[in-house]
Amino acid sequence: MQVRDKSFSSVIRALWDRAGTLPWLSGPGIVLLVLAICLPFALVEVPPLIDVPGHMGAAAIEAAGPNSPLEKYFSWKWVFTLNIGGGVLMKVLGAQFGILAAGWWSTVLATGLFAGGGLATIRMLNPKGGHGAAWALMFVFSFPLLTGFLNYILATGLSLSAFAAAVWLEKQPRNRAILLIVAQPVAMLCHAIGGMLLALLVAANAFGREIDRLPAGWWKPANARQLAKELDWKAIALRLWILCWPLLATVITIVLWKYLSPEPVRSLNRWRWDQKAWYLVLTLRDQSLLLDGATTFLCFVLIAFGWAFGARWKWQLGMPGLLVFLLFIAIPSDINGSAFVDVRLLPVAAMLALGLQDWSQAGDKRARIVATAGMLLLAVRLVVTGASFADYADDYRKQLAALHHxxxxxxxxxxxxxxxxxxxxxxxxxxxxxxxxxxxxxxxxxxxxxxxxxxxxxxxxxxxxxxxxxxxxxxxxxxxxxxxxxxxxxxxxxxxxxxxxxxxxxxxxxxxxxxxxxxxxxxxxxxxxxxxxxxxxxxxxxxxx
Structure with a gap:
């Protein structure tokens, strides 16, 4: 029996190697994980995310007809601004299914796109070493989603998905360029910061790849001076240009926004350094201080000390998460009346850092332990999230009973x-x-x-x-x-x-x-x-x- 088991496991491992990807990063694996992430929403009618009822109320105002009392109280003016993704999606869905269903489906689609885009990125860049994928998925139900930043989640999901597709299309530069030129303005119209991530990830991947091509020890001063003389800078510049020239679409979108969007009333930008520090701890705040604190601690340990357990650092894999984290540090906390701009980036940085750690050379046992522990902890968190959704749904029904009067x-x-x-x-x-x-x-x-x-x-x-x-x-x-x-x-x-x-x-x-x-x-x-x-x-x- 042991021989058969060993033979069977050998066959499975051979199939994985032949497929070139881990099973949870295969097509069916990604679909199953995304469905599992979205399953808690099946328990609710109104998604229990802080801002979602506000989005639904705004959609009701936009959809109000000439005979609606809302016409007396509000007007709606579509403007060219980089913050309209959820509103457009709700309008499209609401015209067919009604605002209540549109709010539910918009939230589920944004959540699924966020999770699926993250998994697709891990699959394209780290197909054999993405044993931290489940750890990365824990940051789907993090501060931005639980707060209901629908526009941002939708834009970030689009950016991650388009980035993964761009990596897949690298051998088809024309199709890749068309994809990026179309996807960048669409993602940025959903949300400026979430959409800007697409250009950041493409650039990080391209520059990280060039750094990985350098010989070992390039960073030492003596080697760096010699290397600077020997490198073919024209070839490097050409490779970077081929990969990055479509990113001009982001620049053009920002310029058009500056010229076509109305001037915001609140133009004060503020850096809240205490907020940045606090959200290193609070980004996974949900139902249980013990569970959320332990999860945050373990995730940060894995990010900081994964190398000690066998995870390999590669610039192409590490640069995306690193640059997103540096952007979190650098940008203001409040921009033009929009708050919590910076801390929305932290879960994306953590997701990329965990998912793109390369465990392929750590040994099967260690890699399996990392993957199994992540899957078990993710399952526990999803059960807690599902139970909390049921509780929130009951509470929402009780609170909304007031409207009957x-x-x-x-x-x-x-x-x-x-x-x-x-x-x-x-x-x-x-x-x-x-x-x-x-x-x-x-x-x-x-x-x-x-x-x-x-x-x-x-x-x-x-x-x-x-x-x-x-x-x-x-x-x-x-x-x-x-x-x-x-x-x-x-x-x-x-x-x-x-x-x-x-x-x-x-x-x-x-x-x-x-x-x-x-x-x-x-x-x-x-x-x-x-x-x-x-x-x-x-x-x-x-x-x-």
């Missing part, structure tokens, strides 16, 4: 308690749940993103200063240390209650001094819906501010 076309002033790390490692993900008022009840709500030059939603009804759009819905728990925003009591004391129909408090608890104009019509735990009594709304015009 809201008249269609009403004005809903919402306040949601923003969860802080001091209170709970697990995020409630209710931050933009109020946006679904526009989807389910065609109602006005103060939860929409409306930064001119960045977003397409334009509020026409503004009940009061600082109460027309995001982040006017956020309040903080008094238990949050060093809170930067107001409590629910302070927000209600300043709110234009007389100009709205309902006040929806999500997970805030009962105010200390309830306004006598507010009549409680629904309650679920710490969430409450009040109808405004004796409302006297003055005449207003769409241009009122």
């Amino acid at each position: 809201v008249e269609p076309g009403s004005r809903v002033l919402a306040f949601v308690e923003h969860s802080c790390l001091e209170e709970s490692w697990r995020n409630t993900r209710r931050d933009h749940l109020a946006s679904l008022s526009s989807l389910y009840r065609q109602a006005w709500v103060n939860d929409n993103w409306a930064v001119p030059g960045l977003h397409m939603v334009i509020p026409r009804f503004r009940p009061g200063r600082n109460f027309a759009a995001d982040p006017s819905e956020f309040v903080w728990s008094p238990r949050c240390a060093g809170r930067r925003m107001r409590t629910v009591d302070y927000a209600l004391s300043k709110a234009p209650i007389e100009r709205v129909d309902y006040v929806w408090l999500i997970d805030t608890g009962l105010p200390s001094n309830p306004d006598p104009r507010l009549q409680l019509v629904w309650q679920e735990g710490r969430s409450l819906l009040f109808q405004v009594r004796r409302l006297s709304i003055p005449n207003w015009k769409p241009q009122d501010f």
Whole structure:
């Protein structure tokens, strides 16, 4: 029996070697892994990612017809900006299947593209040494996706997929150039930073390959001087030009954006160095401090000390992850009103670093241990994610029951308690749940993103200063240390209650001094819906501010 087993394993290993790739990086293997990553979404109707309800609310505003009450409250203006991928995808899908299904499918497609693009990149660059692929996949459900940065995830998935295809087409330079020239503006229109990754990865791969061609010890000063005289710089420049000239499409896209996009209102760029440091720890924050902390620690150990266990460093494989990490360090944290720009890059850098470690020469036993441990840990995390999705779906149903008591076309002033790390490692993900008022009840709500030059939603009804759009819905728990925003009591004391129909408090608890104009019509735990009594709304015009 042992002889048969040994013979069978030898046959399997021979088939793997003949195929030139590891089984989980084969076509069927990639499909199965992507399906496993997307499986938690089968448990929900509204994806429980923080920003996704906001995207769905915005899509409802865009799709509103002339007879919709939303036409009185909002207008929508498509602009040429590098942040419209999710909106376009939801419009295309929503026209056929409705906004609710469009929001679900857009999220699943973006997630699948992110995971599939990462696996395809590992397959093309590291087909026999990608034993860290499962470790890389743990960074799919990381900060950018769990926050619901749909445009960024979609653009990054497109960039990874197009990069893998470009590597595959290197022997067909014409087709490769056409692919890159088309893919770069498409990815950048989805999201500037996610789309820019395509040019970065192509350039990193090309320059890394040239460095690998240099003789051993080239970096030593004595060798470097001699090598500089002997190298055929024209041949190197020609090879780099052939691989990189299509990247001019990224430059052209940026120039067109600068000239055609409206000037953003917020042009302040800020580097938040404390944020960069914190997200080295927080990028895998999900449900369990113990599980997420242990996963982060093990992943960083594998990245930093994989060489000690037999992983080989090659510049062609290491440069993509290294340059993405350096970009994370270098770029501002806030750009033109968009926050968390830098920390979105960290999971991509980790994914590339783990997946492109070459374990092919580490020995079968060590490589199998790395692969098996990664698969088991990924399976545990997916089970936890699936269970959390079921919990979030139940919570969303309970919270959204408030909308059964809201008249269609009403004005809903919402306040949601923003969860802080001091209170709970697990995020409630209710931050933009109020946006679904526009989807389910065609109602006005103060939860929409409306930064001119960045977003397409334009509020026409503004009940009061600082109460027309995001982040006017956020309040903080008094238990949050060093809170930067107001409590629910302070927000209600300043709110234009007389100009709205309902006040929806999500997970805030009962105010200390309830306004006598507010009549409680629904309650679920710490969430409450009040109808405004004796409302006297003055005449207003769409241009009122």
